[in-house]
Amino acid sequence: MVRSVLLCDTPGAISALHAATRHRPDLVVDVSTDALRAIEAAARIRPDVICCRLAIDGFTDLELLTRFLSASPTSAMVVRLSLDDLGLASMCLRTGARGVVATDDDPATCLEVITAVAERPTTVALSTRMAFEVGVTLGDRLAETGHMRIELEGLRESISQGTTAKADFLSNISHELRTPVTVAKGIAYVLRNPSVGEDERAEFLDTLQDSLDNLMGLVDEIITMSELERGTFELDLADIDLAPIVQRSIGRARGRHEAVRIEASIAPSLPAHADADRVEGVVDELLENACRYSPANEPVEITARLRSEGVVVSVTDHGEGLARTVARRSFEEPFSTGEGVLRKEKAGVGVGLHLARQLIIEHGGTLWTDPLPGGGTRASFCIPVPDRDRGTHAGLDSTPHTDP
Secondary structure (H helix, E strand, C coil): CCEEEEEECCHHHHHHHHHHCCCCCCEEEEEECCHHHHHHHHHHHCCCEEEEECCCCCCCCCHHHHHHHHHCCCCEEEEEECCCCHHHHHHHHHHCCCEEEECCCCHHHHHHHHHHHHHCCCCCEECHHHHHHHHHHHHHHHHHHHHHHHHHHHHHHHHHHHHHHHHHHHHHHHHHHHHHHHHHHHHHHHHCCCCCCHHHHHHHHHHHHHHHHHHHHHHHHHHHHHHHHHCCCCCCCEEEEHHHHHHHHHHHHHHHCCCCCEEEEECCCCEEEECHHHHHHHHHHHHHHHHHHCCCCCCEEEEEEECCCCEEEEEEECCCCCCHHHHHHHHHCCCCCCCCHHHCCCCCCCCHHHHHHHHHHHCCCEEEEEECCCCCEEEEEEECCCHHHHHHHCCCCCCCEEEC
16 A cells, blocks of 8 residues: 655665655655645645654744644654653653654664554654663663652651651640640739738749749740751850859759759860850750759769860760650651650650750850760760860860869
């Protein structure tokens, strides 16, 4: 059966294709190197197959293909394009093309595709090289899809964990806020009674002040954490001595936990370039955690020394100990407390360790924990020594002042 074919391509490609059809009596071939004239010819003769190069005479992407399909809707379209345009090949097939060959495929290959679509207009035919590249690309895309699926599952799990952590945080914060708010409401009620004596009133006011200070501390932690996550947090850095700062934290911890023995070994001088209030807050957090989880008959130990790498502060308790996985979660997840909400026996919203680590990192230092073999946990942080002090103190382990 004789099939009519219209070829539209560059002069060189037309010559090669036309020469290849001389031995094909089953094909009647019309040729054109002008795209607009080829479109007019397609509308006039309605060939069985139209084979065209897409990038010709200023036409781009699908424009020439759609013009041919409009001019001769019954013609089977074979497009020629670069192997680099595989995405365009897919678009051509979706638009209505029935065959795709590479622009540098030999004439015989091109004629094989033309014959295939001429004999079976409803099928799709690709040249061997084009089919190979499509297969390779499809395999790559499937592999990428597999990797993306794995990453998506990880992201979904992370989001789920974050959602759970935030739900735990809301439970924790409600638990923590209830105590100072309840105390404040109770004291306000009592102070309305004019019969309360001045000494008792002063005691109630002190308790109220402590409750409000605790409440403000919780709010400040949450605000600071939010600023860190948004990237708007700034330290107030200055040349300071950390020794008296650590001593003040120890004094406060002893006042809050009179039943816990705190053994301190602090160097006389600990020069650093740091934000005094933030570092003091970190020391407070580590001491508070240690005292909170320490058995009544076991001491909490704190050391602060000047090493060549910087000021190193360590706080050790001898309680049940904090597993590495729990410590890692406490550092990485800002709402992890290390214990279940429903069985909470200790205070804490769950931002402390995470926030403490972030603040030390902002100083260019690091904070870590070590579970002890005999039970208990040692939490430590290191803040780098200023360059101007490094020469003076490098290799020096300052003799600590021991405060039993």
